[in-house]
Amino acid sequence: xxxxxxxxxxxxxxxxxxxxxxxxxxxxxxxxxxxxxxxxxxxxxxxxxxxxxxxxxxxxxxxxxxxxxxxxxxxxxxxxxxxxxxxxxxxxxxxxxxxxxxxxxxxxxxxxxxxxxxxxxxxxxxxxxxxxxxxxxxxxxxxxxxxxxxxxxxxxxxxxxxxxxxxxxxxxxxxxxxxxxxxxxxxxxxxxxxxxxxxxxxxxxxxxxxxxxxxxxxxxxxxxxxxxxxxxxxxxxxxxxxxxxxxxxxxxxxxxxxxxxxxxxxxxxxxxxxxxxxxxxxxxxxx
Amino acid sequence: xxxxxxxxxxxxxxxxxxxxxxxxxxxxxxxxxxxxxxxxxxxxxxxxxxxxxxxxxxxxxxxxxxxxxxxxxxxxxxxxxxxxxxxxxxxxxxxxxxxxxxxxxxxxxxxxxxxxxxxxxxxxxxxxxxxxxxxxxxxxxxxxxxxxxxxxxxxxxxxxxxxxxxxxxxxxxxxxxxxxxxxxxxxxxxxxxxxxxxxxxxxxxxxxxxxxxxxxxxxxxxxxxxxxxxxxxxxxxxxxxxxxxxxxxxxxxxxxxxxxxxxxxxxxxxxxxxxxxxxxxxxxxxxxxxxxxxxxxxxxxxxxxxxxxxxxxxxxxxxxxxxx
Numbered sequence: 134x135x136x137x138x139x140x141x142x143x144x145x146x147x148x149x150x151x152x153x154x155x156x157x158x159x160x161x162x163x164x165x166x167x168x169x170x171x172x173x174x175x176x177x178x179x180x181x182x183x184x185x186x187x188x189x190x191x192x193x194x195x196x197x198x199x200x201x202x203x204x205x206x207x208x209x210x211x212x213x214x215x216x217x218x219x220x221x222x223x224x225x226x227x228x229x230x231x232x233x234x235x236x237x238x239x240x241x242x243x244x245x246x247x248x249x250x251x252x253x254x255x256x257x258x259x260x261x262x263x264x265x266x267x268x269x270x271x272x273x274x275x276x277x278x279x280x281x282x283x284x285x286x287x288x289x290x291x292x293x294x295x296x297x298x299x300x301x302x303x304x305x306x307x308x309x310x311x312x313x314x315x316x317x318x319x320x321x322x323x324x325x326x327x328x329x330x331x332x333x334x335x336x337x338x339x340x341x342x343x344x345x346x347x348x349x350x351x352x353x354x355x356x357x358x359x360x361x362x363x364x365x366x367x368x369x370x371x372x373x374x375x376x377x378x379x380x381x382x383x384x385x386x387x388x389x390x391x392x393x394x395x396x397x398x399x400x401x402x403x404x405x406x407x408x409x410x411x412x413x414x415x416x417x418x419x420x
Numbered sequence: 421x422x423x424x425x426x427x428x429x430x431x432x433x434x435x436x437x438x439x440x441x442x443x444x445x446x447x448x449x450x451x452x453x454x455x456x457x458x459x460x461x462x463x464x465x466x467x468x469x470x471x472x473x474x475x476x477x478x479x480x481x482x483x484x485x486x487x488x489x490x491x492x493x494x495x496x497x498x499x500x501x502x503x504x505x506x507x508x509x510x511x512x513x514x515x516x517x518x519x520x521x522x523x524x525x526x527x528x529x530x531x532x533x534x535x536x537x538x539x540x541x542x543x544x545x546x547x548x549x550x551x552x553x554x555x556x557x558x559x560x561x562x563x564x565x566x567x568x569x570x571x572x573x574x575x576x577x578x579x580x581x582x583x584x585x586x587x588x589x590x591x592x593x594x595x596x597x598x599x600x601x602x603x604x605x606x607x608x609x610x611x612x613x614x615x616x617x618x619x620x621x622x623x624x625x626x627x628x629x630x631x632x633x634x635x636x637x638x639x640x641x642x643x644x645x646x647x648x649x650x651x652x653x654x655x656x657x658x659x660x661x662x663x664x665x666x667x668x669x670x671x672x673x674x675x676x677x678x679x680x681x682x683x684x685x686x687x688x689x690x691x692x693x694x695x696x697x698x699x700x701x702x703x704x705x706x707x708x709x710x711x712x713x714x715x716x717x718x719x720x721x722x723x724x725x726x727x728x729x730x731x732x733x734x735x736x737x738x739x740x741x742x743x744x
Contacts, residue, residue, distance in 0.1 A: 225722045231482045231538050236714035243708035361539045403547035411528035
């Protein structure tokens with residue numbers, strides 16, 4: 134990119150925002166419905182990145198097409214985590230879900246490390262190097278895909294929650310589990326599905342993150358921080374807020390990389406998140 | 421109920437003193453070096469686990485930023501030796517800096533309730549690791565960006581037994597601090613908050629201030645233990661310092677022993693040090709195994725070893741006796 138050209142990082146930041154909102158969606162869903170912050174969310178996203186990497190390198194299937202394989206697997210993993218870990222953890226005490234999710238996060242991280250070595254990987258497809266032009270600037274095609282997928286998944290999830298019985302049951306359980314049970318909703322099963330759906334979004338997010346950035350087994354902490362920051366900035370429960378939060382974080386990252394160099398971009402991102410926690414914990418768009 | 425005043429029975433006092441004095445003779449009695457290393461690491465873990473238990477067990481603050489405290493204090497101490505500051509002052513100064521850092525940090529992270537607090541704190545060591553990758557406060561030492569510093573000057577020539585005794589002191593000290601804190605007004609306030617934060621606040625407990633106190637105490641002692649650890653290591657570098665492995669060891673020591681029990685970190689640290697040496701051979705799988713153990717214990721015996729011990733009458737008699 135040329136010097137003095139701010140348009141390119143701004144465009145890229147906005148497009149990254151779609152991806153970040155997508156990454157945050159699963160975290161926000163699990164918190165919204167089960168009131169549990171899934172500390173392992175970042176590592177589960179990386180697990181999906183490795184899943185798509187395996188689909189591409191071992192089976193030779195395009196990772197976007199390969200989502201047919203990775204999505205059901207991640208859904209099943211989500212249901213199992215909720216069934217055997219989280220549903221029991223919440224009955225033990227307030228700190229139990231956090232500690233168990235922390236343990237789970239390290240288990241996933243190290244499983245990835247053992248299976249894939251600590252080397253940095255990337256999902257390289259035929260269109261990885263492709264680009265498109267906007268305002269006379271050459272931009273990577275993967276970033277455009279990030280934005281489109283982010284918007285599509287968010288809209289799809291919103292319609293699902295609004296229009297289907299399952300979606301409305303999830304929404305109802307999030308608002309008042311007791312009342313939902315009295316209305317005949319099987320909240321236990323709703324929790325399984327909610328975690329499963331969160332992992333479906335993680336599967337898609339992981340795939341596109343892996344196509345956009347190189348990743349390692351320890352990238353989970355970064356992804357979790359991005360997801361968390363997006364949720365914090367946007368305020369909880371609002372999809373529009375999540376989307377804007379993602380765009381702000383994307384812009385922070387690309388602009389700090391532009392002004393301060395690639396080494397500093399994650400640091401600036403972390404500092405911005407901590408600063409928002411300090412000065413506007415209710416989020417930029419919260420009351 | 422006791423206020424800030426407390427009495428300890430002479431026999432209980434001996435229970436603290438005798439093992440400490442016995443262990444203090446370990447480096448001089450010609451035992452293998454590995455033994456002192458075991459006790460050294462045990463004492464460091466004990467101090468850190470106690471301080472995490474104070475936060476997570478008693479104050480409802482599941483902090484994931486303990487590496488930040490031990491790292492900041494460690495860096496302060498090591499960099500101090502480069503600036504000609506005596507290591508003793510560097511050690512205490514580092515602990516104070518860690519405490520002040522916690523005070524500043526509490527402004528940001530305490531606005532987050534419960535679950536949000538944990539992720540907010542998780543970010544802190546990550547950010548610090550990058551800071552120390554990019555920033556080199558004084559020149560020299562190891563080459564390249566992000567490489568660490570060696571301990572310099574007189575501190576580097578310190579006999580290992582001195583460092584060992586310091587670790588022992590901070591380990592036992594952390595037990596005593598827990599005993600005092602939990603029986604003081606602070607401890608009573610914390611118990612009230614834990615049972616019901618709102619009603620505690622309604623009864624005049626300054627919830628925010630008590631949490632800040634525990635956060636600062638925890639950071640200071642964790643920092644002190646960290647400083648001693650890095651004095652023993654002889655060098656410090658960002659990636660192993662601001663590392664989630666520390667968080668894991670501290671959590672494991674507390675959870676195995678029994679979170680929210682006073683004696684839990686003691687038993688837990690024993691097991692964790694044992695695990696540390698046992699798993700050293702399988703370094704690639706070490707954290708994986710630790711993670712599985714953490715989950716299994718949390719699910720099957722949330723009160724850890726102490727939870728199992730408390731089912732036995734002789735143990736309950738013993739603790740009842742030491743309570744006086």
